[in-house]
Amino acid sequence: MENPVLMLGGLCLDRYCLLNQFPVKGQDTLIQDTFERIGGCPINAAFTLKKFGLDPVLYSAVGAESIEKVQAFFHRNELPADGLFVIEDQKTGFCMILLDDQKERTFMTYRGCEGIFDPARIPALNYRACCLTGLYLIYGTDSENAVAYLHTFGADRELFFDPGPLCDQIDPDLLEKAMRLCTHLKVNEEEQRLLEQTLGRPLTAYFQYRMRAVVVTCGSRGAQLIQPEQTQSFPALPIKLADSNGAGDAFFAGYAASVLQGKPLAECMRIASACGALTAMTLGPHAEGGLKEILQLLQDAQISC
Secondary structure, eight states: OOSEEEEESOOEEEEEEEESSOOOTTOOOOEEEEEEEEEOHHHHHHHHHHHTTOEEEEEEEEETTTHHHHHHHHHHTTOOOTTEEEETTSOOOEEEEEEOTTOOEEEEEEOOGGGOOOGGGSOOOOOSEEEEEGGGGSSTHHHHHHHHHHHTSOTTSEEEEEOOTTGGGSOHHHHHHHHHHOSEEEEEHHHHHHHHHHHTSOGGGGGGTTOOEEEEEOGGGOEEEEOSSOEEEEOOOOOOOSOOTTHHHHHHHHHHHHHHTTOOHHHHHHHHHHHHHHHHTSSSSSOSSOHHHHHHHHHHHHHHO
């Protein structure tokens, strides 16, 4: 592998239920369709990293009951499976995704064996960077060991951190350690509020450590790039929304890939927005198309402005 990027976040199964509408509490509703995808934040991000010529290495334990379909999925999509390992007596976690006709989604997550961490199982490669998602930090001792490993990962490597919606369930001391290690932080507005509440100080306080930028996504209002010297706003691309699941992961990966390619951070933000938009136009967390489609979407949006 020429450009390996370590993905820490755990693999899970996305189980979709498509609904016309959510039921009133205690009542029933009809499920219009169901399907399953191999998912989890790091694998969603891996699809976008791959489009930029990077080699995402997803490190994750997988339950024996699902390893065959997971390996088939990796083979079919030409993703490296070197970082997968089987846990015989445990199950792979899953996320139940309820999606209504207004494209509103509700998640229910079951934690499985994907949080098990054994550094000896990480493929020995010359990683360019690490992408860390917050779900990986709610597995107790395993999460503590993962953050300890990142201390040895190297001060010359980028660490992209996406704490995710369960960031307030991360042990505050462990969260503090991760924040001091990361070089780029990606959050949405609610996650920013939860993080600052949990940490007891603004995210900008971490510029005194390794952090170079904080990226805040704001839904239809676009995104912000916060740096020590300035804050910039970037509009959202006009699209027809199909499903926002995975769009934040694609944004995260598009930003990370652009940073690793040495692009100015403002350009990284615009490319990231196109990556998120392309995924949001797709039902499911993985957008069809490659870098050509991402750049075309960005060009079309600039022409229409």
